[in-house]
Amino acid sequence: MAEKITEFALLKDEFWWGGAIHDGIRMPYGTIDVEHDLSNLLENSGAPFLISNRGRYIWQNRPFRFEFRSGKLSIGCEEEVNLHEGHVTLSEAFHEAAGKYFPAIGRMPDPLAITAPQYCTWMEMHYEPTQQKTLDYAREIIRQGFPPGVLIIDDNWMEDYGTWKFNPSRFPDPKSMVDKLHDLGFKVMLWVCPYVSPDSRTGRSLGKQGFLVQDEKGKTALRRWWNGCSAVLDYTHPEAWTWFKETLDGLVEQYGIDGFKFDAGDPAGDPNSEWATGFQWKGTDIPNEDCAAYSRLGLHYPLSEYRASWKMGGAPLMQRLRDKPHSWGKDGIRMLIPNSIAQGLVGFAFNCPDMVGGGWDGDLGGNAFDPELFVRYAQCAALFPMMQFSTAPWKALDERMASYCLEAVKLRESLGAELLSLADEAGRKGTPILRAMEFVFPGRGFESIKDQFMVGDEILVAPVLVKGAASRQIIFPEGEWVGDDGSRVVGPVNLRVEAPLSRLPWYRREIRSV
Missing domain, CATH: 3.20.20.80 (Glycosidases)
Structure with a gap:
C-alpha cells in the first residue's frame, strides 16, 4: 500500500508530544522544525500516537512518518489518518485516547517496585x-x-x-x-534477551523447530548486537513465544x-x-x-x-x-x-x-x-x-x-x-504518575517546561540539573505551596530558591478546606 501524506494546520499556541520516547528532549513539538519516522524508536520505547495541549490527538495502528514545519503537521502513513478533536486540554484528550486505544489493564507492577x-x-x-x-x-x-x-x-x-x-x-x-x-x-x-547462541545445543534445537527468525533465503538470520552476533527467537511465532514463556515460567516455579x-x-x-537485517518474521x-x-x-x-x-x-x-x-x-x-x-x-x-x-x-x-x-x-x-x-x-x-x-x-x-x-x-x-505541568495546569503557558514536573496533582518537583548550581528558578502555579524546607510560596510566581547539593526542592500544594 502506498504512503499518503496528510496535512493539518496547527492551532495557535499548540504543542505536541508522543511517538519515540527518546526524542522527548525535543518535545513538545511545534516550536521548531522536526521530522521523525516511527519505524525507528531510537533504541527505546514508543507508540503510533501524537497528542496536543489543545485537546487533539492522532492514533494509527502502525508506524508513521511525521513532520512539524511552517505551522503544519504532516503525517505520512499507509492508512487513512484521523485527527481526533473536540477536547480542550491535554488531560481530556489523553483520557479519551487511552480509553479507546490503550486502555489500562487494571493492575500495576509489584508494589515493591514503586515504594523502594x-x-x-x-x-x-x-x-x-x-x-x-x-x-x-x-x-x-x-x-x-x-x-x-x-x-x-x-x-x-x-x-x-x-x-x-x-x-x-x-x-x-x-x-x-x-x-x-x-x-x-x-x-x-x-x-x-531474545538472542540465542546459534551454535549451542539450544540454538540447534530451536532452529530445527523453526523458532528462530530467518533471512530472505530461508536460513537462520543473525543480528549483530552489543555482545556479538546471535540468532533471534521469533517471538511473533506463537509456538516460539510459548516456548520462551514456558522457559521463564520454569524459572519462576523452580526458583x-x-x-x-x-x-x-x-x-x-x-x-x-545498525539493527537492520533481512528478517522474515513468521x-x-x-x-x-x-x-x-x-x-x-x-x-x-x-x-x-x-x-x-x-x-x-x-x-x-x-x-x-x-x-x-x-x-x-x-x-x-x-x-x-x-x-x-x-x-x-x-x-x-x-x-x-x-x-x-x-x-x-x-x-x-x-x-x-x-x-x-x-x-x-x-x-x-x-x-x-x-x-x-x-x-x-x-x-x-x-x-x-x-x-x-x-x-x-x-x-x-x-x-x-x-x-x-x-x-x-x-x-x-492509565493516568500518568509523573505529569507535565501542562497536564495538571492547562492553559497557563506551561507547555514547554521540562525541568520540573508534578507527581500526581499536588506535588511539584524541581531537581537541580546544572553543574555547580546551588539555586534554581521554579515556576509555581496558583495556590499555596509548602516546601520540603518548610517555606511557603504563594503562586502564581516565578521564584529562585536555594538548592544546595543536599537538597531536592519539592513542594506540596496546600488544599484549604472551605
Whole structure:
C-alpha cells in the first residue's frame, strides 16, 4: 500500500508530544522544525500516537512518518489518518485516547517496585555475577541503611544466550539464594534477551523447530548486537513465544523468581539502524510489531522491565528510559524529565529513568566521573514512578555524598503510600504518575517546561540539573505551596530558591478546606 501524506494546520499556541520516547528532549513539538519516522524508536520505547495541549490527538495502528514545519503537521502513513478533536486540554484528550486505544489493564507492577529502589547488578558485577556476590550485595544494601527493594541479576547469570538455566559454576544453589534474598525483603528479577547462541545445543534445537527468525533465503538470520552476533527467537511465532514463556515460567516455579528484565527486543525494521537485517518474521510484516510481541511476554509477571517496547500503553510494565552517558547535557540528566513526560503521555505510566550510577562501561572511571552529577541524578530520580541504582553510592562516593543519595531514597520511602495510590490509579485508569505541568495546569503557558514536573496533582518537583548550581528558578502555579524546607510560596510566581547539593526542592500544594 502506498504512503499518503496528510496535512493539518496547527492551532495557535499548540504543542505536541508522543511517538519515540527518546526524542522527548525535543518535545513538545511545534516550536521548531522536526521530522521523525516511527519505524525507528531510537533504541527505546514508543507508540503510533501524537497528542496536543489543545485537546487533539492522532492514533494509527502502525508506524508513521511525521513532520512539524511552517505551522503544519504532516503525517505520512499507509492508512487513512484521523485527527481526533473536540477536547480542550491535554488531560481530556489523553483520557479519551487511552480509553479507546490503550486502555489500562487494571493492575500495576509489584508494589515493591514503586515504594523502594531497584538495584541492578550491572555496573557492580558486569559480566561476572555470582551467587555469593549477589548475596553480599544485598546484605550490604541493608547494612548501608538502604531499604530492600527489587534486585535485578543482570547479564551472564545463565549458561548461554537462549539457554536460560543458572550457570552452576556461578550459582551453585540458586533456590537457596533466592530464598535468602526473599527473607531479606528483596524481590528478584533476572536479565533475559531474545538472542540465542546459534551454535549451542539450544540454538540447534530451536532452529530445527523453526523458532528462530530467518533471512530472505530461508536460513537462520543473525543480528549483530552489543555482545556479538546471535540468532533471534521469533517471538511473533506463537509456538516460539510459548516456548520462551514456558522457559521463564520454569524459572519462576523452580526458583521463585519474581520477574524479568527483558532487554533488547529492538524493532528490526528500521533501514537506517545498525539493527537492520533481512528478517522474515513468521507472525507479522508490519514494522515494530515484532517489538510489541516481545513486550507482551511481560504481561505474565508481576515484575517486567523493558527498554524497548511498542504500543504497550496501559500495561503494568516497568518502562525504563534508554541507557545514557554520565553527562550533564541533553544526552544525560537533562533528558530524564522530558523523556519521562513523553512516556506518561503515551500510556507508559510505570516509567523508570535510566539507572543512577550509569549504564555504559567506563562511565564511572577516571576523570569522567562526577560525584555531584551522581547525587543530582539520584535526587532527580527519587520521585519518579520508579528509581533504579546500577552503582552502589557508598562505593562510588564519599560518606557525605552517599548520605545525600540515602536521603533521596528515604524521601521516596516517606511518600510511598502516595506513590502507591497514584500507581493504583495508573493501573485502573492509565493516568500518568509523573505529569507535565501542562497536564495538571492547562492553559497557563506551561507547555514547554521540562525541568520540573508534578507527581500526581499536588506535588511539584524541581531537581537541580546544572553543574555547580546551588539555586534554581521554579515556576509555581496558583495556590499555596509548602516546601520540603518548610517555606511557603504563594503562586502564581516565578521564584529562585536555594538548592544546595543536599537538597531536592519539592513542594506540596496546600488544599484549604472551605
